[in-house]
Amino acid sequence: MGNFKISVNNQLDLEVDTAEVSQLNAVKTSNTAYHVLRNHKSYQAEINNADFNNRTYQVNINNNSYNIKIHNPLDTLIESMGFALGNIKHVNEIKAPMPGLILDISVTVGDSVTENTPLLILEAMKMENVITSPRDGVIKSISAAKGDAVEKNQLLIEFE
Numbered sequence: 001m002g003n004f005k006i007s008v009n010n011q012l013d014l015e016v017d018t019a020e021v022s023q024l025n026a027v028k029t030s031n032t033a034y035h036v037l038r039n040h041k042s043y044q045a046e047i048n049n050a051d052f053n054n055r056t057y058q059v060n061i062n063n064n065s066y067n068i069k070i071h072n073p074l075d076t077l078i079e080s081m082g083f084a085l086g087n088i089k090h091v092n093e094i095k096a097p098m099p100g101l102i103l104d105i106s107v108t109v110g111d112s113v114t115e116n117t118p119l120l121i122l123e124a125m126k127m128e129n130v131i132t133s134p135r136d137g138v139i140k141s142i143s144a145a146k147g148d149a150v151e152k153n154q155l156l157i158e159f160e
Helices: 018-022 073-080
Strands: 003-008 012-017 025-028 033-038 041-051 056-061 064-071 093-095 100-105 118-124 127-132 137-142 155-159
Touching: 003 018, 012 018, 118 155
Parallel strands: 041 127
Antiparallel strands: 003 012, 003 064, 025 033, 033 041, 041 056, 056 064, 093 155, 100 118, 118 127, 137 155
16 A cells, blocks of 8 residues: 655654554544554544645644644655656646635735645634645635635635
């Protein structure tokens, strides 16, 4: 299946085998919390913030906060080939990655944004997901408003 490279607090780099993850004894205790048993030790884990575009997460484990970035096997392959994903992607639309509620929109039509600029906050499964700009550009249109319930793949923002 492959390995995932995980960076914790930009300091500790780990490699995790997907088979090892599938054998992890984790029980979901709420929409964002899990009880994990590993090597006969108990852990309380809660996802505080998730940025699906960038695969970054803020996780509390036994009340200690960690910032985690996940590199999947494709990311690692692209990096090893010398290609930067930022150089080849030209995304013109932001679509809802999942059904949810628009909590806030940080940009207006005509705004110039840079890559990773927060565009909007989408609440889904009781988690606030910050959707950031995939590239530098100018906002052409905004198809959602604060308070809107949106469906998966619904167009939210277009770039010029």
